[in-house]
Amino acid sequence: MSPALPRWADLALIPALNLALAFLAAGLVVVFIGEDPVQAVSVLIRGSLGSSYAIGFTLFYATTFVFTGLAVAIAFHAGLFNIGGEGQAILGGIGVALAALWLDTTHWLVVLPAAIVAAALFGAAWAAIPGILAATRGSHVVITTIMFNFIASALLVYLLVNVLRVPGAMSPETRRFAEGAHLPFMHTMLGHLGIGMARTPMNIASLLALLAALGTWVLIWRTRLGYEIRAFGHSEPAAVYAGISPVRIIVVVMLISGAMAACMALNVVLGYQQRLVLEFTAGAGFVGIAVALMGRSHPFGVVLAAILFGMLYQGGAELAFEMPAISRDMIVVIQALVILFTGALERMVRGPVERLFARRPARAAT
Amino acid sequence: MKWTAANGPRRAGAAVLGLALTAGAANADEINPAVIYDLGGKFDRSFNQASHTGAERFREETGIAYRDFELQSDAQREQALRRFAEQGHNPVIVTGFAYGSAMEEIAPDFPDTNFVIIDMVVDLPNVRSVVFNEHEGSYLVGVLGAMASETGTLGFVGGMDIPLIRKFACGYVQGVMATNPDATVLQNMTGTTGAAWNDPVRGGELARAQIDQGADVIYHAAGGTGVGVLQAAADADVYGIGVDSNQNYMHPGNVLTSMLKRVDVAVYDAMMDVKEGEWTTGVVVLGLAEDGVGWALDEHNEDLITAEMREAVEEAERRIIAGEIEVHDYTTDGTCPVQ
Numbered sequence: 127m128s129p130a131l132p133r134w135a136d137l138a139l140i141p142a143l144n145l146a147l148a149f150l151a152a153g154l155v156v157v158f159i160g161e162d163p164v165q166a167v168s169v170l171i172r173g174s175l176g177s178s179y180a181i182g183f184t185l186f187y188a189t190t191f192v193f194t195g196l197a198v199a200i201a202f203h204a205g206l207f208n209i210g211g212e213g214q215a216i217l218g219g220i221g222v223a224l225a226a227l228w229l230d231t232t233h234w235l236v237v238l239p240a241a242i243v244a245a246a247l248f249g250a251a252w253a254a255i256p257g258i259l260a261a262t263r264g265s266h267v268v269i270t271t272i273m274f275n276f277i278a279s280a281l282l283v284y285l286l287v288n289v290l291r292v293p294g295a296m297s298p299e300t301r302r303f304a305e306g307a308h309l310p311f312m313h314t315m316l317g318h319l320g321i322g323m324a325r326t327p328m329n330i331a332s333l334l335a336l337l338a339a340l341g342t343w344v345l346i347w348r349t350r351l352g353y354e355i356r357a358f359g360h361s362e363p364a365a366v367y368a369g370i371s372p373v374r375i376i377v378v379v380m381l382i383s384g385a386m387a388a389c390m391a392l393n394v395v396l397g398y399q400q401r402l403v404l405e406f407t408a409g410a411g412f413v414g415i416a417v418a419l420m421g422r423s424h425p426f427g428v429v430l431a432a433i434l435f436g437m438l439y440q441g442g443a444e445l446a447f448e449m450p451a452i453s454r455d456m457i458v459v460i461q462a463l464v465i466l467f468t469g470a471l472e473r474m475v476r477g478p479v480e481r482l483f484a485r486r487p488a489r490a491a492t
Numbered sequence: 493m494k495w496t497a498a499n500g501p502r503r504a505g506a507a508v509l510g511l512a513l514t515a516g517a518a519n520a521d522e523i524n525p526a527v528i529y530d531l532g533g534k535f536d537r538s539f540n541q542a543s544h545t546g547a548e549r550f551r552e553e554t555g556i557a558y559r560d561f562e563l564q565s566d567a568q569r570e571q572a573l574r575r576f577a578e579q580g581h582n583p584v585i586v587t588g589f590a591y592g593s594a595m596e597e598i599a600p601d602f603p604d605t606n607f608v609i610i611d612m613v614v615d616l617p618n619v620r621s622v623v624f625n626e627h628e629g630s631y632l633v634g635v636l637g638a639m640a641s642e643t644g645t646l647g648f649v650g651g652m653d654i655p656l657i658r659k660f661a662c663g664y665v666q667g668v669m670a671t672n673p674d675a676t677v678l679q680n681m682t683g684t685t686g687a688a689w690n691d692p693v694r695g696g697e698l699a700r701a702q703i704d705q706g707a708d709v710i711y712h713a714a715g716g717t718g719v720g721v722l723q724a725a726a727d728a729d730v731y732g733i734g735v736d737s738n739q740n741y742m743h744p745g746n747v748l749t750s751m752l753k754r755v756d757v758a759v760y761d762a763m764m765d766v767k768e769g770e771w772t773t774g775v776v777v778l779g780l781a782e783d784g785v786g787w788a789l790d791e792h793n794e795d796l797i798t799a800e801m802r803e804a805v806e807e808a809e810r811r812i813i814a815g816e817i818e819v820h821d822y823t824t825d826g827t828c829p830v831q
Contacts, residue, residue, distance in 0.1 A: 183571065187567075276684070279685050287654055287655065293826075294823075294826075296589045296612055296823055297589045297590060297593070302593070327567075327570075398567075399593070403566065403590070404654075404685075404686070405531075405565075405685065408565035408566050442564065446562070453562065457564065458564070
């Protein structure tokens with residue numbers, strides 16, 4: 127955070143400028159392959175926000191990214207780089223599936239709390255091992271968490287192929303959860319209120335994601351633990367001097383982070399797929415890193431960034447439908463440009479903007 | 493239904509008639525095909541590319557365009573299916589067992605649309621399920637591999653450790669063991685994520701490790717990863733065996749043969765059947781008898797296949813079709829009689 131910038135410029139202006147640059151670069155790529163960039167952008171926007179169908183899908187994807195983004199953001203506050211969201215989410219999925227398979231003859235009001243607890247426990251347990259290793263043995267969480275991603279995915283394949291698979295079925299997936307474990311979809315909930323909405327996978331987990339973001343804000347800025355986490359993240363020696371135990375903070379932060387990442391499975395496994403399949407995480411754990419970077423590790427920023435990435439996912443799919451010349455690899459390029467400009471090249475814009483504001487100190491101070 | 497090249501001219505003739513008949517027909521008979529590939533992408537030179545080839549052949553012969561879509565993530569399966577069905581595409585063809593649940597979800601909502609799913613059985617009134625007897629084709633290339641091997645050690649590189657790939661491996665090992673009971677078959681799987689279908693570097697490493705252990709024939713069932721397996725085999729001057737599409741051309745002289753899985757025929761015929769008004773639903777099993785699987789012989793490998801090998805493999809083919817050899821299908825009971 128630079129003192130030269132007013133807060134609104136730091137939180138809104140710079141991300142907006144980065145985004146504009148990213149779309150400019152992406153537009154050039156679209157021109158390069160001989161397509162109309164204006165049409166591409168309009169398909170992307172219309173496809174992600176233009177109808178209740180589009181918005182539903184966008185927010186469904188965004189919900190997943192809120193959970194994984196918050197997971198990374200919480201760890202960032204303690205100066206930890208948890209890139210194991212993918213593995214923690216996989217474990218969360220296993221927890222959710224076990225809870226749902228066990229309780230799916232009851233009611234979703236029973237299944238949902240059980241699934242939340244199971245996901246959080248499994249995800250936290252998965253993050254605990256790298257956390258304890260980092261706290262007591264000094265092994266770097268970047269290395270250990272990413273290795274745990276591979277172990278988690280091997281565990282998932284083993285369980286789905288050998289234990290949880292429906293006997294005789296070709297596909298490695300669990301049986302479909304029974305009616306009792308189906309979360310209410312947003313379109314049915316809104317339907318009860320008399321608001322029409324197209325059928326989309328968006329479900330009640332989206333509200334949980336908002337609660338999670340609020341909870342994260344309270345935790346980081348309104349609790350003693352949050353203060354300790356931030357103090358530790360700013361300076362470990364200072365935190366130790368203040369009597370904060372690094373071992374405790376590292377382990378606790380990793381537990382919370384892992385549990386948060388695992389909760390994405392509530393949206394995908396319980397809310398939408400209603401069974402556990404391979405690859406259900408679809409890279410959401412890694413997208414969470416970009417979301418946290420772009421959202422400045424602030425829960426509100428994470429929600430906004432998650433919506434942007436939801437738009438890119440949903441709009442990107444529409445782009446591939448509407449303009450076949452833009453292949454899926456092109457869409458990855460466009461998404462990557464957004465991440466590049468908003469995350470890695472963020473300083474490129476910050477310098478000139480800071481100088482601009484420095485020239486007008488009087489106004490910036492007000 | 494017999495799926496042979498001889499059907500070609502008859503189909504082309506009927507196509508003209510079909511067009512005239514369906515011109516004024518209801519939506520259900522209108523031909524406007526769409527194909528959705530699996531995560532490997534349409535140019536994986538293997539399974540998905542075979543579907544692309546079938547669709548292209550249909551387009552070239554009939555001049556009817558088709559739409560296709562490559563998935564970015566697993567979550568898009570239902571979305572893509574629903575989208576194409578809503579746009580009035582017919583038939584909508586999906587390639588891969590992973591579409592099973594998405595199909596069960598979407599197909600009932602569009603009773604007038606004809607759906608095709610390959611590699612998976614979905615029991616719905618408007619779905620045609622096409623499954624292949626991969627174990628029979630794998631058995632044949634196992635016979636050829638065992639005869640070509642000098643060391644008696646053969647390799648198998650699979651994509652992911654899932655039932656479908658174990659089915660390939662099990663058929664292959666049965667073919668090898670029937671030909672040379674003393675042979676050893678080394679088996680490796682590439683990975684545990686979807687990336688395993690598109691990781692030629694790792695495929696190459698696994699193949700080299702098997703070659704170091706004495707393997708001189710390596711069969712792959714790993715989609716795009718297999719490109720690396722075949723490359724490693726060619727670099728070490730041993731034999732690779734291709735899969736799904738005919739991959740003999742990739743390293744002439746070093747690709748012993750390819751296990752053909754005629755996904756292209758399944759895609760082409762589905763489109764043709766809708767066009768001609770000969771659409772049928774239900775399960776279509778394509779084995780050796782139906783020419784749905786087989787082994788590839790062309791100008792790139794004719795020098796590698798001796799008369800003796802050819803005789804042996806044709807004999808095995810004949811006996812499988814006649815029912816004298818029963819190749820065990822791993823997916824029926826989850827076990828393989830040989831290792």
